[in-house]
Every structure is written in structure tokens, then in C-alpha cells.
Amino acid sequence: MSVPAVFDYHPVQSVDEAIALLQLYGDEAKILAGGHSLLPAMKLRLTQPEHLIDIGPIPNLAYIRKEKDAIVLGTLTRYKQIEQSEILHKYYPILPEGTALIGDQQVRNRGTIGGSVAHSDPAGDMPGIVLALKAQLVVQGANGTRTIAADDFFVDTFLTALEQDEIVTAIRLPLPAPHTGSAYAKISNKASHYAIAGCAAVLTINKKGLCTSASIAITGASTRIIRASEVEAALISKKLDDATITSASSHAVANADLISDIHGSAEYRQQMAAVITRRVIMHALERA
Amino acid sequence: MELEVHINGVIEGLDAVTNESLLSLLRREGYSSVKRGCETGECGACTVLVDGIARPSCVMLASQVGGCTVSTVESLGSAEKLHPLQSAFVEVGATGCGFCTSGMLLSAFALLQNNPSPTEEDVRDALSGNLCRCNGYARPVQAVLRAAALLRGERVEPLAHPTVSVDEVSSVATEQVASGESGKHPILQTSAAASGSGGVTTKIPVISAQMLAPSTPVVPAPRTQLHVIGTATAAHHAVKAVTGKGTFAGDFEPRKMAYARVLTSPHAHAVISSIDVSQAKALPEVLAVLTYKDVPRTPYARIERTGETSLLDQYCLDYVVRYVGDRVAVVVAETAEVAEEALRLIKVEYDVQPAILDQRRAMEPGAVRVHAERESLGIVDAERNIATRVRTEIGDVEQGFASSDHVIETEYLVPAIQQAPIEKYTVTTYFDADDYLVVRTNSQIPNYLRRTLAQLTGLPMRRIRVEQPEIGGHLGLRQHIEGEDLCALLTLATRRPVRLEYTREDEFRSNHVHQQYILRMKTGVRRDGKILASQMVVFADTGAYGTHALTAQSHTVHALALYPCANMRFLAEVLYTNHAPASLSQTYELQHEFFALESHLDDVARQLEMDALALRRLNWLQAGARYPLPLAVGASRGMNTIIDSKGLSTCLQLVEEKIGWKTKRNQRKNDRYRRGVGIALGFYGEPGVLPGTSGASIKLNEEGSFELFAGRSENGSQLTTYLTQIAAEVLGVTTEDILLHAADTSSTPFENSANDVVSFYLNGSAVKKAAEQMLRQILSVAGRILNVLPESLKINHGIIKGAHGMQTTLEQVAQHSLYVENRQLMTTSFWKGQTFPMTFAAQGVEVEVDVETGGVRVLNVVTAIDAGNPINPMLSEAQIEGDVAQALGLSLSEEFFYNQDGVPLLKSWSDAHVFSATEMPELQTYLVESHEGSELFGSKAVAGLAFYGVAPALANAILNAADIRIRYLAFTPERILRAIHAYMSRKSA
Ligand SMILES: Cc1cc2nc3c(=O)[nH]c(=O)nc-3n(C[C@H](O)[C@H](O)[C@H](O)COP(=O)(O)OP(=O)(O)OC[C@H]3O[C@@H](n4cnc5c(N)ncnc54)[C@H](O)[C@@H]3O)c2cc1C
Ligand code: FES
Numbered sequence A: 001m002s003v004p005a006v007f008d009y010h011p012v013q014s015v016d017e018a019i020a021l022l023q024l025y026g027d028e029a030k031i032l033a034g035g036h037s038l039l040p041a042m043k044l045r046l047t048q049p050e051h052l053i054d055i056g057p058i059p060n061l062a063y064i065r066k067e068k069d070a071i072v073l074g075t076l077t078r079y080k081q082i083e084q085s086e087i088l089h090k091y092y093p094i095l096p097e098g099t100a101l102i103g104d105q106q107v108r109n110r111g112t113i114g115g116s117v118a119h120s121d122p123a124g125d126m127p128g129i130v131l132a133l134k135a136q137l138v139v140q141g142a143n144g145t146r147t148i149a150a151d152d153f154f155v156d157t158f159l160t161a162l163e164q165d166e167i168v169t170a171i172r173l174p175l176p177a178p179h180t181g182s183a184y185a186k187i188s189n190k191a192s193h194y195a196i197a198g199c200a201a202v203l204t205i206n207k208k209g210l211c212t213s214a215s216i217a218i219t220g221a222s223t224r225i226i227r228a229s230e231v232e233a234a235l236i237s238k239k240l241d242d243a244t245i246t247s248a249s250s251h252a253v254a255n256a257d258l259i260s261d262i263h264g265s266a267e268y269r270q271q272m273a274a275v276i277t278r279r280v281i282m283h284a285l286e287r288a
Numbered sequence B: 001m002e003l004e005v006h007i008n009g010v011i012e013g014l015d016a017v018t019n020e021s022l023l024s025l026l027r028r029e030g031y032s033s034v035k036r037g038c039e040t041g042e043c044g045a046c047t048v049l050v051d052g053i054a055r056p057s058c059v060m061l062a063s064q065v066g067g068c069t070v071s072t073v074e075s076l077g078s079a080e081k082l083h084p085l086q087s088a089f090v091e092v093g094a095t096g097c098g099f100c101t102s103g104m105l106l107s108a109f110a111l112l113q114n115n116p117s118p119t120e121e122d123v124r125d126a127l128s129g130n131l132c133r134c135n136g137y138a139r140p141v142q143a144v145l146r147a148a149a150l151l152r153g154e155r156v157e158p159l160a161h162p163t164v165s166v167d168e169v170s171s172v173a174t175e176q177v178a179s180g181e182s183g184k185h186p187i188l189q190t191s192a193a194a195s196g197s198g199g200v201t202t203k204i205p206v207i208s209a210q211m212l213a214p215s216t217p218v219v220p221a222p223r224t225q226l227h228v229i230g231t232a233t234a235a236h237h238a239v240k241a242v243t244g245k246g247t248f249a250g251d252f253e254p255r256k257m258a259y260a261r262v263l264t265s266p267h268a269h270a271v272i273s274s275i276d277v278s279q280a281k282a283l284p285e286v287l288a289v290l291t292y293k294d295v296p297r298t299p300y301a302r303i304e305r306t307g308e309t310s311l312l313d314q315y316c317l318d319y320v321v322r323y324v325g326d327r328v329a330v331v332v333a334e335t336a337e338v339a340e341e342a343l344r345l346i347k348v349e350y351d352v353q354p355a356i357l358d359q360r361r362a363m364e365p366g367a368v369r370v371h372a373e374r375e376s377l378g379i380v381d382a383e384r385n386i387a388t389r390v391r392t393e394i395g396d397v398e399q400g401f402a403s404s405d406h407v408i409e410t411e412y413l414v415p416a417i418q419q420a421p422i423e424k425y426t427v428t429t430y431f432d433a434d435d436y437l438v439v440r441t442n443s444q445i446p447n448y449l450r451r452t453l454a455q456l457t458g459l460p461m462r463r464i465r466v467e468q469p470e471i472g473g474h475l476g477l478r479q480h481i482e483g484e485d486l487c488a489l490l491t492l493a494t495r496r497p498v499r500l501e502y503t504r505e506d507e508f509r510s511n512h513v514h515q516q517y518i519l520r521m522k523t524g525v526r527r528d529g530k531i532l533a534s535q536m537v538v539f540a541d542t543g544a545y546g547t548h549a550l551t552a553q554s555h556t557v558h559a560l561a562l563y564p565c566a567n568m569r570f571l572a573e574v575l576y577t578n579h580a581p582a583s584l585s586q587t588y589e590l591q592h593e594f595f596a597l598e599s600h601l602d603d604v605a606r607q608l609e610m611d612a613l614a615l616r617r618l619n620w621l622q623a624g625a626r627y628p629l630p631l632a633v634g635a636s637r638g639m640n641t642i643i644d645s646k647g648l649s650t651c652l653q654l655v656e657e658k659i660g661w662k663t664k665r666n667q668r669k670n671d672r673y674r675r676g677v678g679i680a681l682g683f684y685g686e687p688g689v690l691p692g693t694s695g696a697s698i699k700l701n702e703e704g705s706f707e708l709f710a711g712r713s714e715n716g717s718q719l720t721t722y723l724t725q726i727a728a729e730v731l732g733v734t735t736e737d738i739l740l741h742a743a744d745t746s747s748t749p750f751e752n753s754a755n756d757v758v759s760f761y762l763n764g765s766a767v768k769k770a771a772e773q774m775l776r777q778i779l780s781v782a783g784r785i786l787n788v789l790p791e792s793l794k795i796n797h798g799i800i801k802g803a804h805g806m807q808t809t810l811e812q813v814a815q816h817s818l819y820v821e822n823r824q825l826m827t828t829s830f831w832k833g834q835t836f837p838m839t840f841a842a843q844g845v846e847v848e849v850d851v852e853t854g855g856v857r858v859l860n861v862v863t864a865i866d867a868g869n870p871i872n873p874m875l876s877e878a879q880i881e882g883d884v885a886q887a888l889g890l891s892l893s894e895e896f897f898y899n900q901d902g903v904p905l906l907k908s909w910s911d912a913h914v915f916s917a918t919e920m921p922e923l924q925t926y927l928v929e930s931h932e933g934s935e936l937f938g939s940k941a942v943a944g945l946a947f948y949g950v951a952p953a954l955a956n957a958i959l960n961a962a963d964i965r966i967r968y969l970a971f972t973p974e975r976i977l978r979a980i981h982a983y984m985s986r987k988s989a
């Protein structure tokens, strides 16, 4: 349909205002950020909120800052800003690299990192990247502010640990240890570029060339954003030669619930998760 | 809520409801340049600039733009003063149908604001959100780069559109030149002789130098006497397209419009056992609801059939539903949303029937009958679900196979796809002030619609008027009745203007698809490669109805004829299934046949350990030969079976050279990325006389311009440009002097061409004839003015000249005839279907296969087409590039999927896997000019031909690269990978 079902529209000027409205309307309200996922879903009647709370007008939620121990991104930071951020290119090139692969330029002009993370689409790129970066999600609700570790945040397909009256306000990325490399790549569909299988990897190597930390997340292949713990385990304390990486990567989606649809069968996604994981680890390693 | 928005520099106070999209607000306010292609943020047709940033306006709420600056294409420039971007789009031929153009221009504009010196990659990225189905993105990219240079104040090279000329078959040209046989073209002769080889030449030396390798001589072709034909005239509607003024089916809003929605079947095959619409009817603002109970059960066909046969197997509304998406009921209400809500209130009980979801099952004994009803007419064998069949045979095929050294058999599958033009299906019907039922639709069959709607509504034909607006891409999907009958019935029931506009999901679910084909090839060859017998068997899935069951198969032209031999057989069974009904591709429906044939030829060559091109050259159809499969279906029609085109060998030679056949065929192949090249040939033409006709009328205006009335509207194939060029050429004026009126049953002539190729010849010839008659009238008036014999006069640039400097102007002629002789100069002519000349093509593809992922990267596509003397080389090239883009989609990524219950799984653009600007490979396109051509200034239709060779060339290139042969389209990474794994396990076994 060309228009979503009827709703009330509430542009808000502050996070508090947004939270007050969320409290007031409960399940009937939804936050609107870039709108690239929410509005199509509303037009297709996949979701029909009665109140739309537009956080777009809230000032000062679109920023990329380096703090003492973290890099912090405001929830309304657009993909385009991430793509062009010098701070991120320096510390975490995985983020600009990942955003550059999203959809098309119009989506990247408007889509927000907070929207993507809160949307928790298994075929999206940001959730996996944020997970691999071991980000802390700063969320604010009626009971004040709390942070949720990315590992606890992505619960299931389109489901996060956000309470009904909470919104994501920022994403905190711990500063990388020395000799840390990060990378993201995916096998994607034509035109929409949603991931069929993607991998985000953050690796730290010590002086002896051993892997001291590995954080690997898989996008696209599974019905939810997943951490590839078996791959990580197979890398830690190892020297990352080709054989180690290849064998570790073959566990990329071990035990995961795989998607099988017109874009790719479960079998293909599984194979691609392994291939892409190997390639991404190699790439991250080069950067470490 | 009230909003203050700066739209195109003007502050507007506007009222919007909260759930209104910016797109809807803008269109409501009259900015109809902002188009609707999906409304879910995927196609970019609705792109606008919000505070300078390019955005799809369909996924932005109107409420969100309060205080913002919004720009649409109307703000860039007007027809009088185009922005350099707009001029560049016009100059390079970047507008196909024009539906995506405004969006592209705005994305490009936003790019240049931030980055005045973009790279090609930057431009492709900026356009990545603007899908186009017409032109393959190469030209818009070129236009943006050109405009950027101009805006930086740089000088840009004038545009050149070289064609490659062939005078004689190139391999023998040297001898002929040496013996002086090409004497009629002295330049060709000397230069070709000087460099001592083939007859490939080009008109414009500047470009040709880099274009052709040193081995190929480069010389200007002889100048012809034509002024408008052969020039890169801007597309007829280009200025309209770049200023957002194109009027498409959805750009017209009669007052008090009501909106229709169709309830469609959730089952692939079922009988409606009960249907209750009372609740739907009771819903406020619902105006009418129709089911099968409200309409007569009259069998009809959704498509014009000009031949003898007729197949009537459809009903406006029926109690049997035959595919998921088939019509069940239709509702009209004050808004589309209310209509949609009413659909949910209709209670239907279905008696679900077994369904046929694989055409191989259709003929099995005991298979359910898709058409068990008595009323349908013309089905060949309803018992076995055979809608129609074609058989043609020469010689003794079995004997031919028996006497062959090798007999090679292979099977191919071309899956269904959906053509998916960017514009959605849209029809509006209303009664005008004269009480005519007006039908405005983007289905391109005005006369057939008029006739059929008269039958179905009971109105006399004279009270029905069909208007054809511009069409936002035809692609074969706009050549049948889709919902015009329902819409008309609703207008009749309510006396209100009614619009039925599909959503993108409706397009995929209910509209027709390009049918699935299974093809079996069998070839018998002698050890030396000579083909002794050949056979092609086709099983076509026409889906639930035989809409186009006859169209595709009833050509007299078949791919198999490319390699004539004494014993040939072509068989086709067109089978009913419970899939969506079949539509066409835009032109001759031969891509599946060429995919099978040209893949198969490489298989044969491999078996013989022979060079694949040598095998082709040994067996192909040559100039002077007889078309080998005569009387296929055209038994009762006249035939012209001698092939006169000599273009094929030049095309192949060119492609062989440009793709690097000799060097790239044998590359090292053991790393992860493997490269290979493949080539395939194609042709079309019509050796049998086609039924069909078209007319044209021309009227001379008193200022010396002409009104031209023709039967077919613009659909992205550039027909209207060609028609104005033809008229301008004959009448000695420019295309600006030709005012075209197309496709309105109340004022333009009848025409019933089956596709863009046929329409090119039918309409082009009718216009040429009418213009010639007009010229004779003009010259005779001029003769009387100047007191000389008309035969002594010539017209050029609107001035009629005789001997001794005497002259008069068109304007004077017009005024003299109107006011002195009291006659309006006006002519009308018609053209009958004829045989059309053969047009040949060669296409080469280079690929890189990633053997770990199965991904295929296309590095280069080279196309050479024997275009005769092209009417407009620029637009022909653009069209070829568009066809290549379509063919790449068909070959690599697009596929129409159903689940096990026959439910289509495509819902949105994201599911369609079409190519975007960033994914298109390099395209090299060559128009080979051959002089035998057609009666239409020697020009030939090129539409669709470049569609044929891409899939088989890709298949052959993949075979060359990775040693795998895939006989199923599309070559998705998954399918390729599976083949690679199978190959590796075979090898290690
Ligand atoms: C054609 C197309 C192609 C695309 N391709 C890709 C791709 O390749 N990769 C990819 O990753 N994505 C892709 N996307 C999705 C895109 O990235 C979305 O923009 C993104 O997923 C959502 O961000 P948004 O800002 O638009 O959020 P919205 O659509 O505004 O919101 C999404 C959801 O998050 C909630 N939400 C938003 N912000 C907050 C917040 N601060 N706190 C709590 N809840 C919030 C909303 O209520 C909603 O449920 C594509 C989209 C389109 C239209
Ligand atoms: S993106 Fe808006 S109509 Fe397609």
C-alpha cells in the first residue's frame, strides 16, 4: 500500500520527551530514525504502530567522538558520516568498510547506526559489526541510563534487549588494543546488497605473532546475529597461519539456525560463511 | 498537520495527514516528476533532495519535512533553459522511457554539489539507488561525467557515434578490393587496400582509431545523401523526460477518482465454492464490489492475435482460479486503503484442486486439467493441457542422425522471470464530457482493448476511447489486458473515474511473467564438424492462460535456422500450468532458443575438439542462402527466404578480436579467480509475411510544421524518435518540425504490431509512405507557385528550390494551399505486414569466476550488431546497452521463484535481484553498417537482438573459465558453486 495505516506523529526535541511518550503509549508507539526499515514495514503492514515518535529532530545525537577509553557514536549518526569519519578509519576501519557496503547511496544518506542496531535485522551489517567490536549500547529509559553489552543486546530476529520504554542513545566502542586489526565483508544480493553471508572480525596479535583476542560475528547467514565462538576459540593463542584460519573458519555457523530462502539456501550460506570468515580474518590480520 | 516547506525555492504552507508520505504530498501538489516505482524505498524513482540530500520521498513522512528545503527536478531547469546535467542526459541519449530520469538527475545533482570532480565509480555509486530497466546505466553515467566537466568549465569532446561498415564479407574483402570490385566506394577501396585486409570501416575516424585494433583498417564510409537519418538526434521525448514533464499512466488525475483493488487467489488451483461480499459492500466509502456472479462468462483473450488462430480461455472474473494471484473479486472505494480493507471483508471458500507446478507434468496421464471448462475456445488439447503446439520439419531427421559420426543431446532450462518495468501497471477509466468511456493505460494495445472492452462491457466501440500515455518501460509486460476490463466495469457500475494501480507486490503476484522454457537440443555432426541433422524441442510453460501462447511460437523465425542443414526439426509444446500466465519479452521471443542453441554449439565443438567459432563458421547461414526452416507456421503466408544480409561474419570477426578470443581462450586456470571468454551469435528477421497493419497521417500546418499521427506510443524503444526522424528526412525539415501524436483511438490510425521490431517496420514504413505522399503534394503546390514542374524541385531545411535560384518555403506553400487554393494538405497511408530483413549479432563476454564462492564477475560484454544503416546510432547503441543489462539480469541473477504450493516468492525489488549502476560491467557496442538493409532507408530494428547472445556467451565463458557447463539459467553463485563442487568430485573420483 502506498500509505501506512493511520498513526499519530510526534516529532520530539529531546530524549526525555521521547521516553515520556514511549511510557505513555506503550506497545502502540515506535521510534522513527532514518525510516528506511520502519516505513517500508509499515506500508507493507508488517507493523502498525499507532504512534510514531520521530527522534530525528533531537539535537546532538549524530556524532563520532573519541573519548579516553572509547569511541562513541550517537544513535543518529548516519552511515554517510561513518563512511567519511577519520577517527573510524584510523581506529576501526571495519565500520566505514561495513557502511560502504550497505544498500545504495540513498539508504546510506539517511540510515542511522542506532536504527540498524535497534532493528536487529539478521541480514543487516551494523549489528554484526557492533557485536564483533564488543560495543556497549547506551540506552536510556524511564529508569535512567544503562549500558548493555552487544552480546546481550541482540536477542533474536528483530528482537533486542531494549525495554519497551527505552531507546538507544549511543554506541560505545572500546579503544582497540595495540596490534588490533578489524575487517568486514559480505556476499550480498544484487541492488539491495543485504548480506547472504557476512563476517565481522576484530583480532589482536601479540609480539610473538600469537592471537591474543579474537571477536568474530556472522551476519546474513543465520536467523539472528551470532558470535562465532568456535571460530574464536580455534584462533586464540594460535599463530594465525592459513591452515589455522581455514580450519577455524569452517566452524563459522556451527550450530546456528540458518536462513534458507530465495536469496540463498542454508547450505550455500553455510559454505559462504566459512569462505567469507576466512577472507575477513586474513584481512583483519593484515591490519593488525 | 500544517507544514511550511520550501519546495523548489518557494515557501509553501501545506496540510498533510500524519501518515502521508512526502512522495504523496509532492504529487498531490502537482510535482508529478516524482514517480512511484515501489513506495518501499528500493527503486529511487521518487528521489528528491531534502536539504540537498538525495532521498527516496516514499519512505519519508510529509510531516518530517516541515521547515526543510525540498527540490524536485522541476527546480533544475526548464525546457527553455536546461541545467547542464539535463542537457547532457539529452545529448548522450540517457533517457530510455524516462521514468527513472528525474530521480537519477537529482542523485547526480546532489553528487556534483559535493564533489565537482567525481570518478566514474563515484557516479555509479551516486546512482546506485536509482534502478533503471531501459538503458544499462552506461549513458546516465557518461552524461553525469560530461556535465561535471562542463560545470568545471572544461571543454568536452563532441560526441561521436561511430558505426562500423561492411561492404562485403570481411574475410574476402581483400581480394575484392584488389580486383577493384568495391569500386563504388573509392575511399574504402584505397584505405582497405593500403592496410591490406578486411572491409571493416567506420564513419568517424577519431573514435574508430582507438576503437579498432591495428589489424582492422579504419576508413570513413562514404557519405550518404541523408540529413536526419543516421544522425544522433536527441530522443523525441528527452527534454520532457529530463524536465519531469513526461506524462505516464499515473500522472493524470480526473476529479472524484475512486480506487480499485483486486482480491486475488491464495491457491494455485481452486474452485470458489462460496463467496460473500456483503460485509465488504457495507463498509462505508465502498462503491462497488464485483465477483464472477456479476459478469457474464464470456471467454476472451488478453492479447491481440493477428493470425488465423484464436485461443479464448480467459474470463473477466471466474469461479475457477488458476494461479496464486489470479482474480477473485474487485472492489472500488473512495480510497485505495478502504478498498484494501474491503478485500479483507470478502469471505471466500475455496475447493482446492491439485495443481500443475511443473510443465513436464502437464501432459502426464491423469494430470489435472487447468482448463476443464467447456466455454473456452481454441485450445489444442485441453485434456493434456496443451494450449498450442508448433511442428516443422525438413528432410529426414532420423536418417540424418543415423548417418552422423556424433550425435550430441543436451537439455536446457530458462526459468521464468519478471520483466519488472520501473513503472507499475496503472489504468484509469472514466466517462468524459461526451460520455465516452476513456481508458488511459500503460498496456500498449489500444485498438485491441477498444474492441475487447466493447465486447465485455456491451458499450458500442464508438463510445470507447483508449489513450496511451508514455509507458515507463514496456519490456514485454505491457502488451496484454491486465486490469482494463475490471476497471471499465467498475466505472460502468459507479459512473465514477476509477484507477487500478498495482503495488510492486501485485506486479510480482498477479501480473504476467516471462515464461519458463525447457529445451532439448539434438545435433548430428560429421567428424569434420559439418552438421547433418538438428532438432530443437521446446516445452513452454504458458501458465494458467494462453495469453501469449501463440505469439512466441508462431514466428516463422527460429534460432535453429542459424545453422541450416538438410534435416531439421523444430517442435514446441505450449503447456498450461498453475503458474502466472506468460507474457513476452519486448521483441521476438527467441532468447531461450539462442541460449540452448549457442550453448549447445560449444558442447558440440568440445566433443569434436574443434574451435567453437570454426564450427559456427563452417555451418552458419550465409548471405545468398535460403532460409532453411520455411513454412513452419507461415505455410499459408508468403515467404521471402533468401538471406541478403552479409553482416554476420563482420560482427563475429569484430567480437572475436575485441574480446581477445585467441589470447584469452587459453588462460592458466588453477587459482581462485578464473577467467574465460565466450561468444554467441544471434539473429532475427521475419522470412514469412507477418499479418498486421499500421497507418500514419500527416497534416501540414500553416507555419510549415507538420502534425504526424501514428498508432503506437513511446515505451522506451525510441520508436517515436525514429518516426519523427523518418518524417523529417522525407519532408526535408528537422525533427522539431514534426509534432507527433501517438496512440489515441479517437485521433490516430489503427496499428496492431506484435512487438517493438514489428512496430519499427510497420509504423516506420507507414510514416515514410505518408511523408512521401505529403512531399509530392507540397512539391506540386510549390510547382504551381513557382510555375515549374514539381519534379524539378527539391526540398531541404524547409526551403523548396528549383533551377536558377528560384525558391519558396514550406510556410509559403502551406499558406498558398490554405488561402489561395483553399486546400488543406493532408495525407494518410497504411502499411501491411511484410517480411523483414534478417539482422545478425555476435556477442562476446569475458568473465572471472570465483571458484570459492561461485560468484561470476562479468568484465566485459562486446556486442556487434548488423544494423543496416541505423536511423539513430546513438539511440540504437543505448537500446543495445539496455538489452544487454536485461540479459545480464536474466543470465546471472533474476529468477522467478515459487514455493511448493505455487506461491510466488518475489515481493519487492530486493527479491528481484536486478542490476544496479554499480554492478554493470563495461559494455562495448558496435553497430555494423551493412548496405543491403531494408526499404526503410536501409535501417534495421535492433531492439531485443542484444538479448539473445548474452546468456549463451556467458555460459560458454564460464565453461572456458572453470570447465563447468551449466544448462540452467540463472548462473547464480550458488548454482555455479554446486557445479564446481560436482566437477571437483568427478575429477578426484
Ligand atoms: C533498498 C534498501 C537496501 C538496504 N540495504 C541494506 C544493507 O545492505 N545492509 C544493511 O545493514 N541495511 C540495509 N538496509 C537497511 C538500512 O540500513 C536501514 O536504514 C536500517 O536498518 C535502519 O536504520 P534507520 O535509521 O533507517 O531506522 P528506522 O527504519 O527508522 O528504524 C528501524 C527500527 O529501529 C527502531 N529504532 C530506530 N532508532 C532507534 C533508537 N535510537 N532506539 C530504539 N529503537 C530505534 C525503530 O523503531 C524501528 O523499529 C537497506 C534498506 C533499504 C531500503
Ligand atoms: S524508492 Fe520510492 S518509489 Fe521506489
Ligand code: FES
Pocket (backbone or CB within 6 Å): B094, B095, B096, B097, B098, B099, B100, B101, B131, B132, B133, B134, B135, B422, B472, B473, B716
Ligand atoms: S529510462 Fe530508466 S527505467 Fe526507463
